[in-house]
Amino acid sequence: MDVHSDSSSCYNRKVLKPLNSSVVEAANTAQPTCSNYAERKNWMDKYIEAGGAWECVCPKGQKPKDPKPPCPLCGKAHLIVKVINDIGNPVEGTTVNVDTIGGSFTTAEGLADYGQVEPGTYSITGEKERTSSGPGDPGGLATDSVTVHPDETKLAVLKLCSKCLYWNENHRTDYNGPDSKFLTSTQISSVNVAFRLEANLADGNITITSIFRWGTVASDVTNAEKADTIKKFKAQVASWGNKFNMKIIDPICGEKTLPVRFRLIWSPEDTSTTAPFQVNLYKTYPRAGVTGWNIDIGYDSDVTPDSSWVLAHEYGHSLCLQDEYFYSGVSSATVTYKKADGTSDVISLEPSSGNIMYTHANTTYLKRFYYFTAIEAQELLCNESGRSVTCEIVN
Numbered sequence: 001m002d003v004h005s006d007s008s009s010c011y012n013r014k015v016l017k018p019l020n021s022s023v024v025e026a027a028n029t030a031q032p033t034c035s036n037y038a039e040r041k042n043w044m045d046k047y048i049e050a051g052g053a054w055e056c057v058c059p060k061g062q063k064p065k066d067p068k069p070p071c072p073l074c075g076k077a078h079l080i081v082k083v084i085n086d087i088g089n090p091v092e093g094t095t096v097n098v099d100t101i102g103g104s105f106t107t108a109e110g111l112a113d114y115g116q117v118e119p120g121t122y123s124i125t126g127e128k129e130r131t132s133s134g135p136g137d138p139g140g141l142a143t144d145s146v147t148v149h150p151d152e153t154k155l156a157v158l159k160l161c162s163k164c165l166y167w168n169e170n171h172r173t174d175y176n177g178p179d180s181k182f183l184t185s186t187q188i189s190s191v192n193v194a195f196r197l198e199a200n201l202a203d204g205n206i207t208i209t210s211i212f213r214w215g216t217v218a219s220d221v222t223n224a225e226k227a228d229t230i231k232k233f234k235a236q237v238a239s240w241g242n243k244f245n246m247k248i249i250d251p252i253c254g255e256k257t258l259p260v261r262f263r264l265i266w267s268p269e270d271t272s273t274t275a276p277f278q279v280n281l282y283k284t285y286p287r288a289g290v291t292g293w294n295i296d297i298g299y300d301s302d303v304t305p306d307s308s309w310v311l312a313h314e315y316g317h318s319l320c321l322q323d324e325y326f327y328s329g330v331s332s333a334t335v336t337y338k339k340a341d342g343t344s345d346v347i348s349l350e351p352s353s354g355n356i357m358y359t360h361a362n363t364t365y366l367k368r369f370y371y372f373t374a375i376e377a378q379e380l381l382c383n384e385s386g387r388s389v390t391c392e393i394v395n
């Protein structure tokens, strides 16, 4: 960001010693004569342009016997911060903060006048929140460090950059579409899935939220068993979380590594949003499974045994994940896990060691099960930033 002192606001300038000879030479070349005020002013302008050090001096217009007025700044400095947008127009209502001095808001002229300050070096930040998304919005961030000398009036100019505002905001997208965006299996055809992805760059996490509701509940299932099923389902969904992280890289704003979390909410108890998935609960069910938008489970057969392992496994299907065991009559199959960078992991079934999408009661959560979150987050953040942001699942 540019911070420069506006030397034209001070007409009593003198060079600071020791002189930098190459800077003086540059000024001499640009303005060889110094026979009047305009030429002297121009020489000083050229000297400052070339990077020469200078200071403001107190006016000396008095005759020797006149009472001496106090020097306007008395050894102090005058600091004014000006905030402009990327096309140079002043920005009103920017929150300016000058380290050790405090906060202020800019006027319609883009100015925050701090008055007299102690000479020294200050770090300055300016921030204006966006009021809308998209180009042309006046929001942005700027930071810089400025040094003010004794008796100097310093105009520090902060140019707002809007490119990284999104980097400290929360974002979300609702996915409802084919699982083939994320993976394919040679032993089963594509189905639709739904989940919400929040890229909470302000709060520091990636959160996948699913919404389920009751479908058919068998008459011999008690209310207590229903309540217990919801409680255990939520716990099993949460167990998918905090196993892996997502590394997000923005070419301008930097890098963040955030935990990936999972959350189940129930409709309509927890949310007024409608849920595409419905849970059909029976006392016992011969083979739990997800078929379309139906999740069929039995309380005695799936919720109670093996610490509700089946709920964690079926939840995986609702996200897009496929079984890694052979279906009846199949002896050769692959599951292709797509990654956000455009490559894929092709897994030949059945893999050599167990995992939650393969082996009953196994609670091994593999990195490939999380690739879909990076695909969706990368698409969301590319849209939000307008740049090639990359997302990757890391340990």
Ligand SMILES: [Zn+2]
Pocket: 313, 314, 317, 322, 323
């Ligand atoms: Zn399964």
